[in-house]
Amino acid sequence: MNYMGRYYAWLHDPLLDEDLRRELLAIRQDDQEIKNRFYDDIDFGTAGLRGEIGAGSMLMNTYNIKLASEALSRVLLENRQAVQGVVIACDSRHRSQDFAREAALVFCGNGIPVYLFSEITPVPILSYAIRHLNCAAGITVTASHNPPQYNGYKAYAAYGGQLPPADCAAVLSYMRRLSSLADVAYMTEEAALRTGRLHYVGKDILASYYKEALQGILSPEAIQQNADLPIAYTPLFGAGNHPVRELLKQAGFHNVKVVKEQERPNGDFPGLKAPNPEEDDALRLVIRDAKKQGAALALATDPDSDRLAIAIPQNGEYHKLTGNQAACLLLYYRLSRMKELGLLPKNGLILRSIVSTSLADRIAAGFGLAVTEVLTGFRYVSQQIDLHAEKGIPLVFAFEESYGYLCVDLSRDKDAVSSALYLCEAACYYRSQGKSLMDVMTEIYETYGYQEERADTLPFPGPDGLHEMAAIMAQAREELPEAIAGKRVLAVRDYQASVRATGGVQEPLAYPKSNVVFYELEGGSWACLRPSGTEPKLKVYASAAGATQEEAHALLDAILLDRKDWISK
Template structure:
């Protein structure tokens, strides 16, 4: 179908709900907007889907999510009964419609006979990745648009190792999505049917505890933390999903003087206090830094909506004036790399043949640090 035919189909066919049809009828005289919404399908790749919320094939909505999920489901079915039984773990962040997209993902998969583990509340990407491995699932889905503006949402697919699907798997999923000739052939279960089939399970507190215990075991120098247990720290989740898990691990390892930015503590898909919820953008940490000045904090930490990106600022003195200096992602990564390698080498626990993995967009200083430690 061309743009006009797709618009007519989506705005008139009873397969689409009343809200979708009403939204599209409201733009019936806006040819440019109609073109933008229907000139293509939202692109699926190794990063999944990401787009502006709204009705149309080039927008993020429950029908586009269900179609992508049906393609993922077809891929899982093609991998055999064991893959279907191992199933898919689903989580979501604080963005608009994230819970609804997570639910339609679950209901679409169970309608295909695939087992689903659905988070009972918003949880971040690192926990989704861990939960895939904890459940020994075949795949995972995270509903998120990371640190993009509030008008966006997205859909990321993860493999059984907890990492984003590689290009080969993404290509297969895409081919199954493109093979769907009529979206009306997709009929997600109701929640009641999904539960009655025994294919829908909710996950939560047990994984929270396991994940926190796992993180606690990664501590290299517990005494160093205990020495600084009273250090004043400010944390902001920037209205996202990091609030509970970040505070939980900080408390677990013994950091007791943690202050939360109250205006940014609770989930809010509008992200009303920031222009863009990216903690690596110094402007996003401005409220946290103001609180840090009031509570005499040495360290400011921020995480993005799906809590897989961190920004920090530290108190220091510049030209005789006390200030807070933000660090870039590269700087944080390099300091962590140096600390981990130095600590392990000093303790004699750095294994032979150790290596560090970096990316083409990361600092080349990582290579120099690794060379230094052999």
């Protein structure tokens, strides 16, 4: 079906929401706008659905939410998992609560019990709830840190991690077979409550999560001695506001100040280009307040509270740590304390993505542990946690460079809520020793060497964007550079072909296939190309090793400036 056929199929569907019908009628004379909205059907990938909110087959709306929920319902029924039920949450974005409710009523219409959070809820707590309630699946309505016009629909499996690729493919297959909303089972909220299929949840699950998170504290006496530690925090208008502050309060912290302008949920995210803690702009107000308060650290969580950024004082200003630096700080602290307490497991599991810092490998080796690399995307982390848990191998730490950390096996997704607690705990522990967190970062570098990373993002908007990215990735595979920024290319990993090529010799890579090209450079540096899994963007990663911080920084700049020699854009 072409774009105009899709447009009229939607417009004439008698079950279409009237607000969507009005939006479609308003563009009936605009052929280009119709094409932009209907040039294809939205894809259900490993990150579920994501797109701009609006009427159209490529956009986020109740029509596509219902199709996805019907498709997932059929997968659960086919796999005989439906009786376990589904737990659903959402963040503070526009239409999030509407989308979550509509999804719930489709599952209920299929006879599947639904546990729906009555308030906006962080992703890690949704992930925790899946295992806590023994559900077959979980859904969270969120677009993470994307701009305000976006929303999404992320699906989780019974083990608490994101839905595996095979199940995502099954959902997409069912979605493509649904011709209209008449194919969707649906139940009114009144009927769902009356029949006992819909259950509103919240407080009990949060209480259980807090209890288990508090058990992950390694230095309770340090928190008790430093309960007045000044902490500045912003939820960036998202779901983290209450859970982060409540968990810190229960741990004993009583000097936590929240940024008032960003405290209440607001899907417009006023004053921000995007509610992304990776961006310096997102921390502007919390750093302002941290200076006034004299805070030991400033924290920011994104709207669904899976990502956490931290800024710490240095020479009268606040220095924002990268995701890699914060991860190394957490890893170093927790390994040190586990060793001191005799709690360090001999075979503990430490995980990082292939584009995260290899400094973590050297830290882990210093404590007799090895780091396992996984592909980018926290679902690969959660799969490994689950596989190793079955073998009795405990999680010690997991992270991604994009500000996602997991310190305990509580959630099976990035957890900004508990990570905020453990960072504050680390600050207390080192404060008792007369050290700042910046002192500890310096200690880490001096012990394990300097490594600096950065990622640039190249946008490819519009219908031709995907084709342009594909051409660049093809070129990266065909025209291999001999050197980047003067550093010899030692090996090239092509995760799509599952091979590592070095010196004319190819060896297999034991990873799932992924559209990633990775250049290993001499001296421990590297560069990497990877299309985003959720947006029409190409990610360019680089990591530079150096004898000093200045040397590492200069090499990092050179690698990224030199990219014209190894990519065409």
